[in-house]
Every structure is written in C-alpha cells, then in structure tokens.
Amino acid sequence: MPFSFELQHTSGVARVGRIQTDHGAITTPVFMPVGTQAAVKAVTPDMLKDAGVQIILGNTYHLVLRPGSETVERAGGLHAFMGWDRPILTDSGGFQVLSLSKLRKISDQGITFRSHVDGSVHFFSPESVIRDQALLGADIIMSFDYCTDYPCDRAEAERAVALTTKWAREGRDVYGARFEMGGYERVIFGIIQGSTYPDLRERSVNEIHELDFPGYAIGALAVGEDRETTWEITRQVTDGLPSDRLRYLMGMGTPADLVEGVAHGVDMFDCVMPTRNARNGTVFTRNGKMNMRNAVYANDYRPLDEECECATCRNFTRAYVRHLFQAGEMLGPTLATQHSLYYYCHLMGEINEAIRKDRFETWRGQFLECYTSDASGNARSA
C-alpha cells in the first residue's frame, strides 16, 4: 500500500490524520520513541506495542558506525534485526555528526568526521545518508541537513539553509521523494532550517517545499532557545506548509511541549526524554514528573499513576519501583520506561480525541492546569 497521509480533522491549527505505510498505519499526532542503537533502551518490542507505540525512530549516525548499515541490511533491515514490524523513521545523522563526532570538516559536498566510538573516519553526503537509511530499512527517510546550534549567528544560519536545500535536492535527485526497495515503499522528508531568523525560516520553507516531499521536518528547534521563540518559529513554518503534508518537529519534548506543538500545527514528534528520564528514575504522569527514587514512595503501594492502565501501573507499585531504583535493579528502568512511553502515547491519543471532538482548546487548558512541576526540556535525541 503506497505511503499516504490523510488529514482527517482540524481544530484551529491542531490536526488529526492518518499515515499509511507498508508497515502499517499511524494515527497522528504521533510521538516516536527513540531507538538510537536498534533498540529503544530498556524495553522489548513487545513492551513498545503494549505501550501503544506506533512508530519508532532510529539514529542513522549511531547505526552506521555500529553495527553498520550493511550488517543491518543483511539481517533484513531494522525491522527484522530488532524485531519491530511497525513503521520506522530514521534521522539524517546531521544532528549527531555535528554534536557527537570529532574533527568535522564541512564542505558543500557533505561532512567528514571521526567516529566517537572508535575514531574511524567517515564521510556523510546527501546521497550516502539516504542510501544508509534505505539499507537500514526505514519507511521514512530524512534528507541530509545542516543543523545549527543555539545561539547561531546569521551567517551560520544562512549557510545552514543553503546547504540543507542543496543537500535535500541532491538526495532527491538520486532517489526521488519516494522509492521502493526491499519490497516496500520508502519516502523522504525534507528538513527546514533557519535557526531563529524568521526570514531565513521563510526562505527554507519555500526552498524545501518546492522539492515536494511527502513530509517536512522542523530542525534546529529545542536546542536551547526559549519556548516563546520555539512556538513562534514552529507556527511560522507550519503556516507556510501545505495542509496535506506531514509536519514533524524534531527532538521535542516534554508532555506540555507535545500539547503546544500540536496547538501550533505539528503532526509528529520524537524525543529521548521519556526514555532517558525513566532510566534515571523520573517518570511522567498526568500530574507532572515523579522522581521514583524519592523516599516518600518507600511505603506507597499505589501505582505510579492511579489512572494509568500501562503494564507497570497494572502490576507494580511506587514502593516496588522505588525499591528497584534504590537497589540498582535493571528492572527499574524497564518498568519506568514502559510507563512513560505508555503515558506519552496515551497523551497523544487524548489529544487526538479532543481534536476530533472539536474541544482541543478546552482540553489543552485543563491539561496545562493539571500538569504541573514540569521542567522545560531541551533534550534532543543524541
């Protein structure tokens, strides 16, 4: 079944829709857990399904370095390799090359870098990262981009826009915006850069949109800028894109960020926040964050979230999860991750329902009232 996106309902600029891929359908808005190294840390594929996860993200940079895209391809792609039969999106590697690798040399042709794992030298080009993602088996492939940090001077932001457009065009020229490989369809998304400069964002939207991708990602947000700026830029970009294409805000965020992202026209999100925080003992609930190491839970025999139906909350107590973290048991991160991913997915389901019932603004107000003690999050998949 060819890749498609059907916009089903809107409430203001908030949208619900349905993505069809050869690995199944996805209801939007959707949150994608990060499976950096061909695994969502601390949980099994079955647990991801139980949590309601529809699609996961893999990190091209990490997977190319280890175990290598050819090893994954020989295994039958990421779906077979990691035992995940639902859709997979891989990122472009651009963010990690610029944040993790050493001795980078950036040219118009691509980026030469040293692996943070073993020091080996690699070269990513607009064509090579799409080939790598195709070998990895991604359903949704990201164009190579030049991701800026924050703050970012104007010249650097201009260069990012220019290189990202050039690279998106070059990748598209080789593969097209959609192609079949390994018996199923792959689609390529374009990425919008431009840092916090509205005119550069506008230029990037126009240039990338002209390349006619099935979806567009907003890059270089959630990298340190204040949230007011995040949402201004997000809204500017989503307003500039056609309503029949997907909008993906990369690297966000907290539960409140997801709600605000949807309120500003976003369909897709990814972030390491629920999984990384869970491994440190912090879980997300409808009332905000809970640090499960806290002594207050030592004899608290309630579930993590009393209204939650996840496998952790159905079977275990705060006292038990606290004990696991205190005792250094790996099961602590596993149970916490299972809960927080369920919460994130369930939250997206609530958002979806509120939009369909034309009461998203009311729901959003109630959510923000209930959801307190949240930290502003700039955690980006790395």
Add this chain to the structure above:
Amino acid sequence: MPFSFELQHTSGVARVGRIQTDHGAITTPVFMPVGTQAAVKAVTPDMLKDAGVQIILGNTYHLVLRPGSETVERAGGLHAFMGWDRPILTDSGGFQVLSLSKLRKISDQGITFRSHVDGSVHFFSPESVIRDQALLGADIIMSFDYCTDYPCDRAEAERAVALTTKWAREGRDVYGARFEMGGYERVIFGIIQGSTYPDLRERSVNEIHELDFPGYAIGALAVGEDRETTWEITRQVTDGLPSDRLRYLMGMGTPADLVEGVAHGVDMFDCVMPTRNARNGTVFTRNGKMNMRNAVYANDYRPLDEECECATCRNFTRAYVRHLFQAGEMLGPTLATQHSLYYYCHLMGEINEAIRKDRFETWRGQFLECYTSDASGNARSA
C-alpha cells in the same frame, strides 16, 4: 491446598515428582532462578513465565536490609510486591551474612552483623529469620544455618553442624515445620551442614532429619571443593534422607552440574549462574556456553541456539544480541537472561522426561557428549 511432595518415578537415584503449594504446583527436578532483591535481574515476571520458571528464590539477607521485610509485608508479601504469583522460596540469609556482611559476631543465639549497604547493625536469630521469611511471604522457608566456606577445618565444621541443628530446632519450636500465614501455607526446610567430612555430614543428616521437615537442603557445597567431593557428599546426604522428602542442593550450578545433581538424587537447585553470566554476555545452550560479545557473531543471523524455542531465539539473532552487548544496550542482558533461563528450565524438563521414560542414564551420556566447553561453576547466590 496443603503443601505436599509426591515422588512419581525414579531411575536409579534420579527422581521426578510434584510439589503442591498454595501458589501452584512444581514439577521436579526443578531449577529456581535467583531473585536476590525482589527481582530476577533484567527480566519481568512475564518473561520468567515465558521461560518456564516454576518457582523463584529470594535472598532474605538482601531483602531484610532493603527494602525491609515489613515493607514487603505491607505490600502483601513478595508475590504481590514483585508481581510473581507462582511459588517462592527464600533462603535463610546464613550464607550472605557470612560472605557479604561486615563485623560479624557469632554466638549460640545467632549472628550480629553490619549491613554491606549502609553499615547498620542487625541481628539474625533462628526465630527472626523465619519471621522475616514469613513476612516476605515465602512458600518455602529455610531454617537458619551456619554455612562454612571451603576449605574448612574440622572444628569449624563441627560447630556448623551443632549450631545449624540447634537453630533448626529453635525455629521449628516456634513455628512448627509448617504453618499458615496470610492465607496460605508456609513450610520450613532444614539444612544439612558438615563441610567435606562424611561423619559430620552423617551426624547432620541424622540430627536435621529427626526434626522432620518437609524438605532438606544440602548446604556448604559448591563453595570451592572439587566436583568429585561435591557428588560424594551429595550422594551420601541423599542416601541418608527418606525418599518422600525433597532434597535441595543450594547454589548449583552449571547445566552439567544440574544433570549430575539429579543423578545423585537431588530434586531442587538454585544458582545465579544463568542470570549473572547472561548479563556479562555469556549464554548457555545445549552445545555449551557462548560468549555473545565474540566478533564471530557479528554477521551471524541464526538464533542463539538453533533448536531453542525461547522468546529470544524465536525473535532475534546472534548478530543482534552481539550488537546490543557491543553497544551497551540493557536489552542485551534482558534477551540473554531470557534465553538462558529458558534453557535451564527446558533442560530440567528433558531430564524429567528421560527419568519418566527410564532412560536417564542414556540421556545423561548423550548430554555430556554434546555439552562441551563448560566451566566448572562455584557461583553461589550472593
């Protein structure tokens, strides 16, 4: 349903039988994975069930120190606390007090020690360890014992026999050999000491057996002695015990150890070996041990064991599991543990079938021929 053991078939001194407890039945011979701190490391209760685990062991020493037997009791006991509804055996704490704690003071009344976790001072008496195990919710409770190391001089071994008998009697005098608490029946097992001295083992067997417990454990083996001695002592003890009572060899062992243990009349085993080795990347298969970090598996897309039906072997490859260990992903230990526990349980099932079909000796010869590269194991639950 009251606790019972039915001896169903023998083949030489090898036996199969059935234990009934209020938390369900157990087929023997049985291997009990170790859940030291109210969790079998790296796996969920559902995974344990999928692996065929019938009963798990909890460590009283660890659980009394953290989170405390009262905390577990308020949670509804270990079954409710850790989400495990099948039988649980807890050890006496004697082994860990003598191997892990600091500043021990041993008297006829019990052992005073400092916690290895926080330095707090505790006292274990013959009565207190049974009370603790009862609060923890164990179906099978071990009498307090004085466990000797190896080598052990005769005077120390004599003292161990004398104290262990005294303590077994004192615990039994308070609780009886079986009692009901929390709505289900608990039974107490006695422990045989005597190190490697046949006459002391004989004395211990006679004294402990006179106390008439539903089951008897063999202590202070697998602590460094050679295997010839292990099996001589094991056989001497099982020969000295009535056939209608359970025999439990504590802290053993490798797959080959389990086969030999059964061949010497043992019904029950526990060991950290399958779980601890799995976390280090070593799994057990019918052909022996495999170190999953080995580069030879980098592009090996077969299951860990091609004949294995475990959740890991059904869904994942050697290449993937190796990748997880190389990348430091927690899922590596989880998948490896899942496999090795399935293998251990499946092995016990094969032994059971061979005994029932009166071909255990033939099966044992075939097993030992196939099972190579095994390390002699003295890992004891700690």
